Amino acid sequence: MDAAMHPDTGAAPATVDALGEHAIIARICERMGPAPDWLLVDVGDDAAVYEPARNLAEVVTTDAIVDGVHVNRALVSAQEIGHRALAVNLSDLAAMGAAPRLATLSLALPADLPVTDLDDLVSGVLALAERTRTRLVGGNVTRIAGPLVVDVVAIGSVHRRRVLTRRGARPGDYIFVSGTLGDARAGLARLIQAPTIRPDQASYPVARYLRPEPRLRLGQLLGRRRAATAALDLSDGLADGLSRLAECSGVGLEVEADALPIHPETAAAAAEAGRDAVREALVGGDDYELLFTVSPKRLRAVTGVARLVGELNLTRIGRVTRTPGTWLMHADGRREPVPPGYEHFTL
Amino acid sequence: MDAAMHPDTGAAPATVDALGEHAIIARICERMGPAPDWLLVDVGDDAAVYEPARNLAEVVTTDAIVDGVHVNRALVSAQEIGHRALAVNLSDLAAMGAAPRLATLSLALPADLPVTDLDDLVSGVLALAERTRTRLVGGNVTRIAGPLVVDVVAIGSVHRRRVLTRRGARPGDYIFVSGTLGDARAGLARLIQAPTIRPDQASYPVARYLRPEPRLRLGQLLGRRRAATAALDLSDGLADGLSRLAECSGVGLEVEADALPIHPETAAAAAEAGRDAVREALVGGDDYELLFTVSPKRLRAVTGVARLVGELNLTRIGRVTRTPGTWLMHADGRREPVPPGYEHFTL
Numbered sequence: 216m217d218a219a220m221h222p223d224t225g226a227a228p229a230t231v232d233a234l235g236e237h238a239i240i241a242r243i244c245e246r247m248g249p250a251p252d253w254l255l256v257d258v259g260d261d262a263a264v265y266e267p268a269r270n271l272a273e274v275v276t277t278d279a280i281v282d283g284v285h286v287n288r289a290l291v292s293a294q295e296i297g298h299r300a301l302a303v304n305l306s307d308l309a310a311m312g313a314a315p316r317l318a319t320l321s322l323a324l325p326a327d328l329p330v331t332d333l334d335d336l337v338s339g340v341l342a343l344a345e346r347t348r349t350r351l352v353g354g355n356v357t358r359i360a361g362p363l364v365v366d367v368v369a370i371g372s373v374h375r376r377r378v379l380t381r382r383g384a385r386p387g388d389y390i391f392v393s394g395t396l397g398d399a400r401a402g403l404a405r406l407i408q409a410p411t412i413r414p415d416q417a418s419y420p421v422a423r424y425l426r427p428e429p430r431l432r433l434g435q436l437l438g439r440r441r442a443a444t445a446a447l448d449l450s451d452g453l454a455d456g457l458s459r460l461a462e463c464s465g466v467g468l469e470v471e472a473d474a475l476p477i478h479p480e481t482a483a484a485a486a487e488a489g490r491d492a493v494r495e496a497l498v499g500g501d502d503y504e505l506l507f508t509v510s511p512k513r514l515r516a517v518t519g520v521a522r523l524v525g526e527l528n529l530t531r532i533g534r535v536t537r538t539p540g541t542w543l544m545h546a547d548g549r550r551e552p553v554p555p556g557y558e559h560f561t562l
Numbered sequence: 563m564d565a566a567m568h569p570d571t572g573a574a575p576a577t578v579d580a581l582g583e584h585a586i587i588a589r590i591c592e593r594m595g596p597a598p599d600w601l602l603v604d605v606g607d608d609a610a611v612y613e614p615a616r617n618l619a620e621v622v623t624t625d626a627i628v629d630g631v632h633v634n635r636a637l638v639s640a641q642e643i644g645h646r647a648l649a650v651n652l653s654d655l656a657a658m659g660a661a662p663r664l665a666t667l668s669l670a671l672p673a674d675l676p677v678t679d680l681d682d683l684v685s686g687v688l689a690l691a692e693r694t695r696t697r698l699v700g701g702n703v704t705r706i707a708g709p710l711v712v713d714v715v716a717i718g719s720v721h722r723r724r725v726l727t728r729r730g731a732r733p734g735d736y737i738f739v740s741g742t743l744g745d746a747r748a749g750l751a752r753l754i755q756a757p758t759i760r761p762d763q764a765s766y767p768v769a770r771y772l773r774p775e776p777r778l779r780l781g782q783l784l785g786r787r788r789a790a791t792a793a794l795d796l797s798d799g800l801a802d803g804l805s806r807l808a809e810c811s812g813v814g815l816e817v818e819a820d821a822l823p824i825h826p827e828t829a830a831a832a833a834e835a836g837r838d839a840v841r842e843a844l845v846g847g848d849d850y851e852l853l854f855t856v857s858p859k860r861l862r863a864v865t866g867v868a869r870l871v872g873e874l875n876l877t878r879i880g881r882v883t884r885t886p887g888t889w890l891m892h893a894d895g896r897r898e899p900v901p902p903g904y905e906h907f908t909l
Binding site: 255256259260261262263264265266267269271272273274275276277278279281283284285306307308310311313317319321323352353354355357358359360361362364366368370371373375378380381382446447448463 | 607620621622625626630632654657702704705707713722725728729
């Protein structure tokens with residue numbers, strides 16, 4: 216990628232090892248724009264200082280991207296890694312109903328990382344930050360004799376009575392999911408088969424894998440309008456999400472196989488590879504859609520939210536039950552336990 | 563270390579790879595104690611939610627510890643790495659005058675890391691967290707095909723008019739530093755020479771290197787009593803701190819060589835190794851003392867603070883000037899530019 220970006224010189228691209236910590240930080244800070252008025256002390260001091268608005272609760276989350284575990288740099292560009300590192304954290308804020316406010320960025324950089332990759336990575340972070348009004352307020356940069364590590368903490372605000380937790384699902388509630396499921400898994404499979412597919416010419420599943428979109432507006436609307444009783448984001452797939460929701464709320468869940476929203480291209484990809492699209496939708500991670508529950512009395516509030524989130528579909532996929540367990544219900548009346556999700560650490 | 567802890571079995575210790583992400587997180591959460599009342603949503607949801615007290619500004623900082631860059635696991639125990647990862651962040655809060663409130667912990671673990679080392683690392687974090695009333699509110703765990711990475715974000719609170727920045731030093735102010743300088747560098751040198759020195763039998767410099775103490779009480783008192791015009795912590799040494807202070811405040815600094823506080827054991831270690839103790843005090847990092855400036859009118863406030871911090875000495879080492887530059891003043895009237903500090907990235 217980098218050699219191709221310097222066709223005029225033919226020289227090897229500059230690597231981050233030649234820059235040093237201060238130059239790298241200065242390079243990032245130069246691109247950050249003016250500070251919002253709630254930021255009392257900006258980057259460049261021992262820490263950043265901000266003043267949250269009244270009656271708001273602050274939401275804190277952290278997630279890391281490690282090359283070779285969460286992404287593979289052969290398949291994913293530096294810009295997409297930057298986007299992902301922030302997106303996965305914003306997705307957690309979305310799942311709490313919070314509006315993002317600020318983020319920190321911690322980078323462990325291999326010495327031979329091209330400076331152009333560093334710049335692209337920062338571009339990926341800052342483009343999403345700007346679009347979501349997330350302010351980068353600090354971070355640190357270190358060298359690593361190992362893979363690239365991008366660690367982000369995001370902090371957001373929400374009215375304390377509008378927080379969406381995983382604990383509020385009650386028997387009788389409907390289960391909803393946003394968007395479509397299994398896309399990212401299908402996209403990653405396609406990228407592994409044909410790594411030269413780039414985003415501009417990518418299929419829907421590939422684009423979904425490469426640029427996950429945090430459902431911030433949906434999360435905030437679900438909270439503000441008291442439409443949802445519980446919510447979480449699907450970072451590790453629907454099966455994993457259902458099992459966490461059931462456990463945290465102390466309920467059972469029944470999901471209808473036929474109701475799962477699957478994109479035609481993702482269904483076609485599964486069929487082509489001889490895989491079951493429903494199973495893929497259950498175990499496929501990295502979609503970052505929201506899974507949420509709704510009291511039957513608040514179904515109209517969800518209809519209102521659905522109108523406001525535009526093209527993003529909200530699909531009713533099942534029901535919360537009193538009996539523990541998470542079940543997949545088939546049209547013919549059969550039911551089977553939802554398969555276990557995956558764990559990053561043992562991936 | 564680990565083999566010695568299992569003398570009864572002789573079996574190889576369990577490694578983290580066998581545990582998986584959920585088990586590792588559960589292992590950490592089990593040890594965390596009851597949540598404070600300002601923590602609205604604890605670990606286990608998409609994110610933690612807290613509600614800061616009124617009129618308080620929130621302070622956010624992040625710093626990572628990478629094995630092979632900031633520490634060497636051959637010299638520093640897992641518990642000390644955990645302590646350090648939190649301590650360096652709390653030191654940044656101290657330098658802002660903030661009281662710590664919460665922290666996140668992000669771990670990238672090599673697959674062959676013994677579980678006992680993971681537990682020891684967490685012990686190091688939690689012991690310091692408990693002593694400083696810092697609540698761990700989340701984090702994440704991932705595998706890494708590379709060195710151990712421990713990334714911490716700490717958040718603290720301070721009254722917005724009591725924030726200590728690096729920008730407030732004015733010509734005529736006195737320059738102060740807490741504790742003694744160059745100890746950690748001397749301690750690290752001794753550890754490298756003789757890695758079998760352990761903390762319980764360690765000399766003062768070795769103990770200072772292995773267990774840096776964030777100067778939280780000092781920072782908060784300097785802010786609350788309006789004793790300091792500016793403050794920062796000495797993570798990368800006095801020379802580096804002076805240069806950052808001069809740059810951020812737009813002033814010059816004159817430091818008296820004879821005034822630098824140097825511990826007798828550290829002075830002896832320098833003499834023994836044929837090194838200049840004053841130079842060591844200037845360029846040696848990892849002491850985590852506070853460097854701060856004081857208006858002549860507020861010298862009495864500093865005397866009051868000094869009484870309250872007990873055994874921690876506060877030493878007047880120089881003066882803020884209008885002319886730019888950072889200078890080392892000798893008793894015979896000579897002056898020389900303060901040598902540059904070091905940069906982690908190019909260490």
